[in-house]
Amino acid sequence: MxxxxxxxxxxxxxxxxxxxxxxxxxxxxxxxxxxxxxLGWVMQSVPAGDFDLESGADNLTSFRFNTETIEHLFCRTCGIESFARGSDGKGLEVVMINVNCLEEVPALDPTTIKHWDGANW
Ligand SMILES: [Zn+2]
Structure with a gap:
């Protein structure tokens, strides 16, 4: 890609x-x-300044777990998490978008997807 x-x-x-x-x-x-x-999502982090929520802010519900540093946001109508908010650990606010929620979803090359070992974090 x-x-x-x-x-x-x-x-x-x-x-x-x-x-x-x-x-x-x-x-x-x-x-x-x-x-x-x-969840089985594929995520891509973007700086918060490169993300715009165009609609649905009042239709989101959130979930936090473990260290509670990431705010997982779901549509309260259909239940899909299209993005989450958090920090990159260096103080930069980032948004993790769910690549599977993008229009014109790119053909994902599995060999380019990094595997985050969150289970042992
Ligand atoms: Zn929805």
């Missing part, structure tokens, strides 16, 4: 929650923690 910065549009299943994110999708990852394993 070519690493080109572009604006991607994403949404939950029902479309109540819509967002745009500027990213090159060059550092997608999955995670084997107790939660991500169940």
């Amino acid at each position: 070519t690493a080109t910065f572009k604006t991607h549009h994403g949404q939950c299943h029902c479309g109540a929650v819509r967002f745009t994110a500027r990213t090159d999708l060059a550092s997608m990852g999955d995670c084997n923690c107790s939660r991500c394993r169940r």
Whole structure:
């Protein structure tokens, strides 16, 4: 996949929650923690400034677990988590977008997906 910065549009299943994110999708990852394993999402972190929630802010409900540093946000209508908010550990606010919620979902090359060992974090 070519690493080109572009604006991607994403949404939950029902479309109540819509967002745009500027990213090159060059550092997608999955995670084997107790939660991500169940969710099965592929995530890409973007700086909070490169993310815009276009609709659905009032239709989100959130969940935190373990260290509670990541705010997992779900559409309260369809239950899909299209993004989460957190920090990169260096104080930079980031948004983890669910790549599977992007329109025009890129053909994911599994060999480029980094595996985060969240189960042993
Ligand atoms: Zn929805």
